[in-house]
Amino acid sequence: MIEVKSLTKVFKKPIRGKGVLGMIRTLFSRKYKEIRAVDDVSFDIKEGEIVGYIGSNGAGKSTTIKMMCGILTPTSGQVLIDGKEPYKKRRIVAKEIGVVFGQKTQLWWDIPLIESFKVLKEIYQVSDEDYKTRMEFLSTVLGIDEFLSQPVRTLSLGQRMRADLAASMLHNPKILFLDEPTIGMDVLVKEKIRLAIHALNAKYHTTVVLTTHDMADIEDLCSRIIMIEKGKIIYDGPLKAIKHRFGNIKTLTITVPANIDPLEVAPYSKDVDMSSKDDKVMLRFDADKVKLEDVVQYAFSSYHAIDMKITDISIEDVVKQILVQQEEAKHA
Amino acid sequence: MRYIKLYFTCIKRSILSRLDYKHDAIISILSFLFSNACSLCALYFILQAIPTLKGYSIAEVGFFYGFSMLPIAIDHLFSDEFWLVAYRRVQLGDMDMHFLRPVPVIFQMFAQTFQPDGFGEVIVGIAMIIVCGINLHVTVSFGAIFVLVIGAVFGAIIITSFKIIFSALAFIFKRSGPLLQIIYNFTSYAKYPIAIYPKVIRIILIFVLPFGLFVSLPVDTLLYGTYNPYLLSLCIIGAAIVLFALAVLIWTRCERHYESTGS
Amino acid sequence: MLKKYKPFLRASAMDVMAYKFNILVWVIVTLFEVACLVFLWFAVYQSSEGGIDASINGFTYKEMIAYVVLTTIFGFVTFNNDTLWIINNDIRKGTIGNYLIKPISYRGKFVASNIGALLIMTLIFGIPLYSIGLGVLIGIGFLPIVSVWEFIAHIGLFLVAGVLACLINDTIAYIFGILCFYTTSAWGLNSLKTTIIAFLSGTLLPLAFFPPIFRDIVGYMPFAGLSQNPVLILMMKYDYFESAKVILIALAWLVILELFSKLLFCHAIKKVTVQGG
Numbered sequence: 001m002i003e004v005k006s007l008t009k010v011f012k013k014p015i016r017g018k019g020v021l022g023m024i025r026t027l028f029s030r031k032y033k034e035i036r037a038v039d040d041v042s043f044d045i046k047e048g049e050i051v052g053y054i055g056s057n058g059a060g061k062s063t064t065i066k067m068m069c070g071i072l073t074p075t076s077g078q079v080l081i082d083g084k085e086p087y088k089k090r091r092i093v094a095k096e097i098g099v100v101f102g103q104k105t106q107l108w109w110d111i112p113l114i115e116s117f118k119v120l121k122e123i124y125q126v127s128d129e130d131y132k133t134r135m136e137f138l139s140t141v142l143g144i145d146e147f148l149s150q151p152v153r154t155l156s157l158g159q160r161m162r163a164d165l166a167a168s169m170l171h172n173p174k175i176l177f178l179d180e181p182t183i184g185m186d187v188l189v190k191e192k193i194r195l196a197i198h199a200l201n202a203k204y205h206t207t208v209v210l211t212t213h214d215m216a217d218i219e220d221l222c223s224r225i226i227m228i229e230k231g232k233i234i235y236d237g238p239l240k241a242i243k244h245r246f247g248n249i250k251t252l253t254i255t256v257p258a259n260i261d262p263l264e265v266a267p268y269s270k271d272v273d274m275s276s277k278d279d280k281v282m283l284r285f286d287a288d289k290v291k292l293e294d295v296v297q298y299a300f301s302s303y304h305a306i307d308m309k310i311t312d313i314s315i316e317d318v319v320k321q322i323l324v325q326q327e328e329a330k331h332a
Numbered sequence: 333m334r335y336i337k338l339y340f341t342c343i344k345r346s347i348l349s350r351l352d353y354k355h356d357a358i359i360s361i362l363s364f365l366f367s368n369a370c371s372l373c374a375l376y377f378i379l380q381a382i383p384t385l386k387g388y389s390i391a392e393v394g395f396f397y398g399f400s401m402l403p404i405a406i407d408h409l410f411s412d413e414f415w416l417v418a419y420r421r422v423q424l425g426d427m428d429m430h431f432l433r434p435v436p437v438i439f440q441m442f443a444q445t446f447q448p449d450g451f452g453e454v455i456v457g458i459a460m461i462i463v464c465g466i467n468l469h470v471t472v473s474f475g476a477i478f479v480l481v482i483g484a485v486f487g488a489i490i491i492t493s494f495k496i497i498f499s500a501l502a503f504i505f506k507r508s509g510p511l512l513q514i515i516y517n518f519t520s521y522a523k524y525p526i527a528i529y530p531k532v533i534r535i536i537l538i539f540v541l542p543f544g545l546f547v548s549l550p551v552d553t554l555l556y557g558t559y560n561p562y563l564l565s566l567c568i569i570g571a572a573i574v575l576f577a578l579a580v581l582i583w584t585r586c587e588r589h590y591e592s593t594g595s
Numbered sequence: 596m597l598k599k600y601k602p603f604l605r606a607s608a609m610d611v612m613a614y615k616f617n618i619l620v621w622v623i624v625t626l627f628e629v630a631c632l633v634f635l636w637f638a639v640y641q642s643s644e645g646g647i648d649a650s651i652n653g654f655t656y657k658e659m660i661a662y663v664v665l666t667t668i669f670g671f672v673t674f675n676n677d678t679l680w681i682i683n684n685d686i687r688k689g690t691i692g693n694y695l696i697k698p699i700s701y702r703g704k705f706v707a708s709n710i711g712a713l714l715i716m717t718l719i720f721g722i723p724l725y726s727i728g729l730g731v732l733i734g735i736g737f738l739p740i741v742s743v744w745e746f747i748a749h750i751g752l753f754l755v756a757g758v759l760a761c762l763i764n765d766t767i768a769y770i771f772g773i774l775c776f777y778t779t780s781a782w783g784l785n786s787l788k789t790t791i792i793a794f795l796s797g798t799l800l801p802l803a804f805f806p807p808i809f810r811d812i813v814g815y816m817p818f819a820g821l822s823q824n825p826v827l828i829l830m831m832k833y834d835y836f837e838s839a840k841v842i843l844i845a846l847a848w849l850v851i852l853e854l855f856s857k858l859l860f861c862h863a864i865k866k867v868t869v870q871g872g
Contacts, residue, residue, distance in 0.1 A: 071431045071592040094434040106429040110349030122341045123433050125334070151352070356780030363787035370794035377804040381651045382643045420680075514624045521631050528638035533631060 001175060001207050002045040002068065007077035009038040009063050009231075037063040039231035040077070047174070050201055050208040052222035052239075056316050060231040061211040065179050068209070069099050081175065095124065098168030098206075102180035105164055107152045113163050114148045117170060124171035131170070138166040141199045143192070158189035162196065169200060176200070178210035182217055194220045215312055227319065234322050246313065246321055248287040253280055254299050255307040268298050335439060342443035350448070360449050368456055371520075372397070386528045391467040392555065393524065398460025399480065400523040400547045403487030405453030411492045412447040418499035419509030425592045438496070438583050468555065475561035476554040482565040486572035487546030491519060493572070493579035494541070500579075500586035515541070522547040542571055625667060632663050652803040657737040658830065659801075665826045666798055668728050672721040673761045675712040678705050679788065682772030683781035695864070702769065702856065709765045713758070738830060749831050752838045756825035759845040764821055766852040767792070773856065776863035797823030817852060820845035 012032040038060045045051050055061050066072040068079050070086030070093055079086060086093040099106070107116045121131050139145045142162040147155055155163060161181060168176060178197070182190040194217065200206055212218060218225060218239060225242065227235035235242060259279050267274060272295060273284040281303060283295055292310070299305060350357065375397065379390050388396075421427050430440045498512040522543030526534045537544030546568050552558040640656040643649045647656055654662065685691040694701045732738040740746050771788045775781050793799045795818035802810050802823055813819060824841040827833050833841065 066428075066592050069432060071428050071590070073588075073591070090431060091434045091436070094432055097432075099432050101428070104426075104428065106432070108345060108349065110352050111345050115345055115348060119341055119345050122338045123435055353779050355778040356783060359778055359780045359787065360783035363783045363790065366787060367790040370790055370799065374794065374800045374804075377800060377806075378639055381804065382639055385642050386638050387642075510621060511624070514621065514628065517628065518631075521635075524635070529631070529634050530637075533634055536627075 001047045001049075001082060002209070003078075003080040004041060004043050004064075004068070005078045005080075007038055007041045007064065007067060007079060008036065008075050009060075009067060009072065010075040011035045011037055036231050038067070038074075038228075041228070041231070041233055042077075043226055043233065043236055045207060045209065047207055048201070048205045049224060050197070050210070050222050052218040052225040053209055053211045053228065054213075054218060054225055054315055055211075055228040056319055057213075059228045059319075061228060062179055064228070065177050065209065065211060069097060069177055070094070095171060096174045098171070098173035098176045100161070100164045100168050100176075100178050100181060102161065102178075102183040105152060105160055107160075107163060107167055109153045110151055112149045112151055113144070113155070116152065116163075117167065120167055120170050126171055130172070134170060134172065135166075137203065138169060141196045142166050158185050158192070161185070161189075161193060165193070165196060165200075169204075169206075172204060173206065175207045175209065178208065180211055180213065182212065182214055190214070190217070197221055213315060215315055215318075218315075227322065229319050229323065234319070234326065242318065245325075246318065249313040249317070250285060250287045250292065251311045251313075252283045252285075252292075252295055252299060253309045253311070254283075254303060254305040255280055256303050257306055260303075268295075268302075335435075338435070339439075339443050342440075343446045346444065346446045347448070361452060364449050364452050368401075368453070371523075385524075388525055388528070389468075391464045394460055395464035395468065395470075395555070396525050396548065396551050397523050398457045398464060399484070399551050400519070401453050401457030401460070402484035403491060403546060404519055405450040405457060406484060406488035407450075407491040407495070408453060409447055409450035410442060410488075411495055413441045413444040414492075414495045414499040415509070415512070417441060418502050418512040419507065422502040422590065423507045427590060428592050431590060431592075436584075437587055438580060470555065473561075476557075479550045479553050479561035479565050479568075482568055483546040483550035486568045487543075489572040489576050490542060490546060490568075491516075493575035496579035497582050500583040503586040503589040519543050524548075525552065527552075542575075545571060621671065625671070629664060629667055633660055636660065636663065652801070654801060654803060658832070661732045661737045661830055662801060662826060664728050664732060665829060666822055668721075668724045669757070669760075669822060669826055670798060672716045672724065673713060673757055674764050675716055676705070676709050676765055676768055678709070678765055678768035679772040679775070679781060679785050681705075682769070683775040686775050687779075702853075702860070705765060705769055706762070709761060713761045745831065748835070749828055749838070752835075752842065753825055753829040756820065756828050756838075756842050756845065759842065759849060760821050760825050763817055763845060763849050763852065764792070766849065766856055767817070767821075770852065770856045770859060773859050773863050776866060792818060792821060795819070796821040815844065817845070817848035820848065 011034070013035055015031045015033050041060075041064060053061055053064065063072060067074050068081065068086060070090045073087045081093050082096055084093055086097070107113065108119070117135070120126075126134070139148075142165060144159075144162055144166050147159050147163070152160065152163065165178075165181070181197070182193055185193070197208060197210075198221065201208055208221075210217070210221065222239055224237065225235065225239050226233060227242075256279050260276050260281060268283070269290065271285055271290045275282050275284075281299070283299060285295055296308070299308070375393065376390070379385060379393060385393055417427070427437070430437045433440065494515055495512065498508055498515050501508040501511065518537075518541050521529075521533075521537060526537050526544040526548040529537065534544065538549075549559060549564055550561075550568075553561050553564055636656065636659050637647070640647050640649060640651065640659070643651055649655070651659075682691075685694070691701070694704070729738065733740055767788065771784050774784055778784065795813055795816060797819060798821075802813055802819060805813060820841060824833070824845065828838045828841070
């Protein structure tokens, strides 16, 4: 369905001179710095897969997605969507893909949502019959009925995202690209959107590629993840494998009344990695090996904790870990 | 056929969103009225200081001026979105959604906005033509009316073509608004009979930036029978078709350079 | 105190640099545009009773051409702001809220940006353009210099009037920008602003061509200081007394408009907080 072959995107960024003299110099000649946003990336995605395309900020996720949708042309390499290059056959590929960018809406700002859908129906040449059945399905799954007559600008972020999802599914695309679909939403709304993505995938067998920052998104949705850092793929495989590799890492952070000296933090067990900063003590451990209960109890008995927080491993942590492991593997 | 239907669907949307903002309509009508009043005042103040402008009376100059508003107004009705393309949308990388749709981008630009403000200009222009025409005791012939209509409609296409060409440059240079503005400002020179300009300028205003071709020459034909109306119409239609084809070609070439913003 | 505005000053100067292509094209096409105006005025003066050497409303043909050329350069160098658009954008996107929290004044940010743009434009384009423009005008005798010292003094006065013009222009843009709180038609507001300024500042036509009463009223409005007055000072059409007078009027207007913008901003902000948007 999607084939990406040694895809590379290099951005040229002008180097601006410093001070007034430098500015005058840039007026006459300009030097560019090359930034390899995506560097020799290859992967295949099969029909019906839900793939999480993840990485830290600025790792090259959006750039890859934009090349896959055809709004950025690769510097070298190739993307094939169903055998066609999207940036060359834009209009043909456009019918086969649906795109939602979390930050920007594709809907018309000032008119009622339903009117936007009617325009899209014409643009994508959806037959009346298909339109009706799809709208029915999408309204149940996404619950957009309640705000169909409201102008888009009055919708909340979560409502807008649901509306955008519906809009991108109206023409029943084979592939759905979702760029940060849950960004800035609260847990309940995130949940709703994840359920909807599952339902769409199940009903239409739509291939979904999504970028996200949220580990929970990935656990809920993706059977496979592709992880990118500094433009290069550092992991491509099932989510289970990576979980197995890192275990069920959790971090317990407790706040103590006064700043604590890092040397004073006594080690508890070799399975718990302890560190401290200012008035916080962090205990990192694998919840499959050490009982959460024990760690909490230990922390509360050893320190005068006034607050506590338990966090799951973040994408940034996973990326860091993978890089460290790769580095170690190289030396060994 | 499909595109005509699609155009009307989109335009309905554009009008719908405009109706949502009543203040805005008032402001744009006000600004339009004011800007026309200012230009007319300026013209009147200058002409008052001299007996005739190279032999053209106030009424004659007014006739030219009024007629020039028609092609400008028609262009205004249909192609307002290109201003945004040239000034901001490409620069902000705000065109993504158009590139994701299975419809030509240039078509989407026309379908994006319909600017009813242009009707005001049409009304003022026609009013000026009628008032000045009566003053001048113009004899109306079919050929003359024909060439005026052709001048207005195909003149609009010529203006639109220039707008397309210079807003398309934004795809390459990120922002072409000021450039487009300057080219567009040349329409204001077409508001006067081109006979008042020296030969070089006249040639430029007919062959290079042909705003004189569809304003001055048709009016000359109506008022003084200078040219054969049908031959002139043919020239205007030909120029419009060639320019529009060129504009679409340039747009589609430049369009490929569109790059969404990086991350 | 003023240091925190420095980034804005720099950023706007950088922006000016980023569009060198547009600026180059501007120079070329403007030459043609000025040529057109020269011929238009030529036709007007030729048609006048006294012929080409006549003086119409106190302007000879030569003076009129000098006026057109200098007004064009002045407008290009001095009026470089996107204030209205930026405010509109901040309102639409809601980012204006961020500025209200930061310890810098929203107005100060624009003043800094515009002074930055004015400085860099003057340095890079203003100096060569004025040198060429004035050089040619003086060379072909369109701008007679009787006393060099007087000319230098007028240049000094012109610089003062020019900075005031830039600031008043920005204040007006700012006021129109705040009006974007009340309407979403930034486009309409901008074109209204542009027209008002072009007409009443004498850019379209020197105010001397206006009917007497109208001319006197407009003369005391802030717009004449935007374009006509600085240029006429440079052309030495105003003596020292008149120059000082128009500069003082401009200064007074700057203060008045600045106060007005402050009041308007307070009112507009209140409207936002009440709506909660």
